[in-house]
Amino acid sequence: MRVALFITCFNDTLFPQTGRAVVTLLERLGAQVDFPEAQTCCGQMHTNTGYQDRGRSLARRFERVFAGADAVVSPSASCVAYLRENGAGLDGRLAELTEFLVDRLGVEDVGATFPHRVVLHPTCHSVRLMGIGDRPRRLLERVRGIDLVEMGNAAECCGFGGTFSVKNADTSMAMLSDKLCDVLDTGAEVCTAADNSCLLHIGGALRRQRAGVRVMHLAEILAAT
Amino acid sequence: MSDGREAVLARVRAALGSSPEAPEVPRAYREAGAFGAGGDCATVDLFCERVADYRATVRRVRGEELLGALVTACEQRQARRIAVPAGAPPWTVEGVDLVRDDPQLSARQLDELDGVLSGCALAIAETGTIVLDGAGASGRRALTLVPDYHLCVVRLNDIVPSVPDGVAALARVAAEGRPITLVSGPSATVDIELVRVEGVHGPRTLDVFVVEG
Amino acid sequence: MSKTGFPAAARQALGDTQMRRNVGKATSTIRARRAARVAEVPDWEALRDAGAAIKARAMATMPEQLERLEASVTRAGGKVHWARDAAECNAIVGGIAAGHGARQVIKVKSLATDEIGLNDALAAQGVEAIETDLAELINQLAHDTSSHILVPAIHRNRAEVKLLFEHTIARGQDLGWDITAIAEAARRHLREKFLSVPVAISGANFGIAETGTICVVESEGNGRMCLTLPRVLITVMGIEKVLVEWRDLEVCLQLLPRSSTGERMNPYTSLWTGVRAGDGPEEFHLVLLDNGRTDVLGDELGRQALHCIRCSACLNSCPVYSRTGGHAYESVYPGPIGAILTPQLRGLENAPTLPYASSLCGACYEVCPVKIDIPSVLLHLRGRVVREYKSRVSPEALAMETVGRVFGSQRRYEQAQKLARLGRGPIVAAALPGWSAMRGLPEVPEQSFREWWRSRPARPVRGDGAGP
Structure with missing residues (x-):
């Protein structure tokens, strides 16, 4: 199976290790990965800030770049949800990574080993916008050696919200500090999610606090052997 | 102010544009009749359970036990003078002075009474709600409001299963222009710390008597 | 709205640690209660779909519905007034009160009358408006403003209320720490007012065009007192509260209490139609209020903000509101619904930061009983802020x-x-x-x-x- 990777501008620039993990994982599962290099940004940042004409034109650009692909996978629930909402879901060919693994490839055990205590932040856009359900959890539960723990108030927003974290930095920080408490309460070594945007936010504060907990995209755990 | 009227209506029409789309209301929810006619055992059990959840007292009595139960309740509350609606059945409660609302009692007179004994138009099991319709054994609104203690007699056939059943049964009452009051437990507030406490301005004690047979 | 808007107001609010504890505790309590009460309704999603359609239908046919409502209320002996804006509404209500020589009026909690500043307008003509809802009374005694749609004094805890009452309506008494005793103090204070004040003012949760029935949903019984005992009743109702038919209540009366207080049913729901000889007020006035609502109606996507039935579930579930509290929104309509309603009612230029006061987490949409897509409207309004008000060279x-x-x-x-x-x-x-x-x-x-x-x-x- 051939699949085109939409890495997202955010991951491309700031989290290349997530992209490498996605490639490793998909190739291990027998897929042939393409990377259309013309891809840039889906337009979500512009749209969410109010610059919707530009946001839409970037979504259209995404559609053109991936027009020829049979299947497109992306490790960002937030970008996938945005593209679908804006009519750029490529007629169902665009899938978020965990959807692609569970629904298209039909695997839950991806052959990963990760002997650490891990807490999953479900992320608002994964759960509420995209309806990802329990796919991330099902995938994590099959990872060998993992100690998957639950956090309190898991479904609550971490306070990122893209432009919100900058325009309303004080409120964003108040939300983040509560999320950190919930993460730290679990005693987890790793906080994971299906989206690096939340993890940038949570991870930034964990690092600033020298909290001794690291963040990893779900793909990186699933790629680990 | 007729100019206000025309202005507001004109603005509404302008805002809506030429042909606003009015959707059909999808009724995939449980409509009236979805649970049967009510009055059955399960419905009555549910009603009693739900009323009790509001920290109202529920007593299930057979017809001939009602008056005795009312006597006991009044004794417990030390209620000696109790209002009854003008259209209520000829209840008698031993040891209690029943003050019929005919001629109408003033609000101040009601405030000096120890309680009120009423029936109801119907009751809703799912929500533990008593419905008063401003007539007959329900009485006018002030009667079941001003006294601090409300004893309410509910007959088995009064109890309908759901809110849609209740609303459907009340359509005629509304069309006649009679006031309707839905009572679900005693007066309560959650205004401080969202902690529910019973008893502010309405009757602070609600005793419900479900009469079987 | 302050010059700097929500971010600065929120910054100030976030510094009030006591308020944050109070609001955080209260919102998490009510969230859990709502979730439990919604979970026991198997057809909840179908009810939400019906609720959304009921409101959309009423909006789409609003001119007809308002005229029907006017006719049915008039037929039942009520008098209907129309107010374009706050000043007109206040003048109508003030005129009726003056016509009856009232020096005092008693009030049921009403957001519409808060929105138009009715109490101040009445005070200016020498009429004292007495709030009878416990939380509104607390705010009135403390010269404070509302911070929540349902529980306007949510930012205060019992200790603060106890002290307030002991310095005002229960002077010299020790009320203890039991909320029941605090409620009892309010009961004693207001009972005489209920029995003697001749004019009452209420809002409305629903107005049924078909029958002319007005519905007020409440808990304490202060609503019933105001709606029943005074000789004259004046109800101020936003035009968006109109419903087409009686039957619509079978949906709305299920959605509202469970979403609002997390109860199967609120203690008291009053439904009345015009005046009824021998039962309740002798005179009933219904004031239909626009005050910016038709501007909201003119925005095809934004108009769904008018579907709101004021349950406040979106406030309680909002991670922003539950940390900043309501005052940061600088409006009688706080929280997510306020963030889309206030800018549309007042004009975007007067509240341009509110559409950004959300992380777009979607929790509000998930709980909204009439399925108002608040995140989409927020985005839409952000787009309007950029297109209509922001300089291209900012x-x-x-x-x-x-x-x-x-x-x-x-x-x-x-x-x-x-x-x-x-x-x-x-x-x-x-x-x-x-x-x-x-x-x-x-x-x-x-x-x-x-x-x-x-x-x-x-x-x-x-x-x-x-x-x-």
């Missing part, structure tokens, strides 16, 4: 334009990535001012993903890029 607009051009071309995008690695360039400038002061920012990695991809030894055949 720093943000310029940065967005630049970044937009960068994303429009693979070449410019890859150049910008290289600049970002040096801590410079448009991506860094646009995305993250003020960020790294509070959260650590990761180093921009030496190698982007695409650079790694190109450097892979055994590269598979590449797909066709459509190109810029």
Whole structure:
């Protein structure tokens, strides 16, 4: 199976290790990965800030770049949800990574080993916008050696919200500090999610606090052997 | 102010544009009749359970036990003078002075009474709600409001299963222009710390008597 | 609205640690209660669909419904008034009160009358408006404003209320720490008012065009007192509260209490139609209020804000509201619904920061009983703020334009990535001012993903890029 990777501008620039993990994982599962290099940004940042004409034109650009692909996978629930909402879901060919693994490839055990205590932040856009359900959890539960723990108030927003974290930095920080408490309460070594945007936010504060907990995209755990 | 009227209506029409789309209301929810006619055992059990959840007292009595139960309740509350609606059945409660609302009692007179004994138009099991319709054994609104203690007699056939059943049964009452009051437990507030406490301005004690047979 | 809007007001609110404890505790309590009560209704989603359609239908046919409502209320002996704005509404209500020589009026909690500043307008003509809802009474005694749609004094805890009452309506008494005793003090204080004040003012939850029935949903019984005992009743109702038919209540009366207080049914629901001889007020006035609502109705996407039935579930579930409390929204309509309603009612230029007062987490939409898509309306209003009010040469607009051009071309995008690695360039400038002061920012990695991809030894055949 051939699949085109939409890495997202955010991951491309700031989290290349997530992209490498996605490639490793998909190739291990027998897929042939393409990377259309013309891809840039889906337009979500512009749209969410109010610059919707530009946001839409970037979504259209995404559609053109991936027009020829049979299947497109992306490790960002937030970008996938945005593209679908804006009519750029490529007629169902665009899938978020965990959807692609569970629904298209039909695997839950991806052959990963990760002997650490891990807490999953479900992320608002994964759960509420995209309806990802329990796919991330099902995938994590099959990872060998993992100690998957639950956090309190898991479904609550971490306070990122893209432009919100900058325009309303004080409120964003108040939300983040509560999320950190919930993460730290679990005693987890790793906080994971299906989206690096939340993890940038949570991870930034964990690092600033020298909290001794690291963040990893779900793909990186699933790629680990 | 007729100019206000025309202005507001004109603005509404302008805002809506030429042909606003009015959707059909999808009724995939449980409509009236979805649970049967009510009055059955399960419905009555549910009603009693739900009323009790509001920290109202529920007593299930057979017809001939009602008056005795009312006597006991009044004794417990030390209620000696109790209002009854003008259209209520000829209840008698031993040891209690029943003050019929005919001629109408003033609000101040009601405030000096120890309680009120009423029936109801119907009751809703799912929500533990008593419905008063401003007539007959329900009485006018002030009667079941001003006294601090409300004893309410509910007959088995009064109890309908759901809110849609209740609303459907009340359509005629509304069309006649009679006031309707839905009572679900005693007066309560959650205004401080969202902690529910019973008893502010309405009757602070609600005793419900479900009469079987 | 203050000059700096929500961010600054929120900053100030977040510094009030007592308020944050009070609001945080209260909202988490009510969230859990609502969730439990909703979970026991198997057809909840179907009820939400019906509720959304009931409101949309009423909006789409509003001129007809308002005329029907007017006719049925009039037929039942009520008098209907129409008010274009706050001043007109206050004048109508003030005129009726004056006509009866009232020096005092008693009030049921009403957001519409808060919105139009009715109490101040009445005070200016020498009429004292006495709030009878416990929370409204607390705010009135404390010269404070509402911070929540349902429980306007949610920002205060019992200790604060106890002290307030002991200095006002229960002077010299020790009320103890039991909320029952605090409620009892309010009961004693207001009982005489209920029995003697001749004019009452209420809002309305629903007005049924078909029958002319007005519905007020409440808990304490102060509503019933006001609606029943005085000789004259004046109800101020926003025009968006109109419902088409009696039957609509079978949906709304299920959705509202469970979403609002998390109860199967609220203690008291009053439904009355005009005047009834021998039962209740002798005179009933219904004032239909516009005050910006038709402006909201004129926005095809934004008009769903008018579907709101004021349950406040969106406030309680909102991670922003539950931390800032209501005052930061600087409106009688706080929280997510306020963030879309206030700017539309007052004009976007008067509240341009409110559409941004959300992380777009979607919790509000999930709980809304009439399925108002608040996140979509927020985005829509952000777009309107940018298109209608923001200068094209504001720093943000310029940065967005630049970044937009960068994303429009693979070449410019890859150049910008290289600049970002040096801590410079448009991506860094646009995305993250003020960020790294509070959260650590990761180093921009030496190698982007695409650079790694190109450097892979055994590269598979590449797909066709459509190109810029």
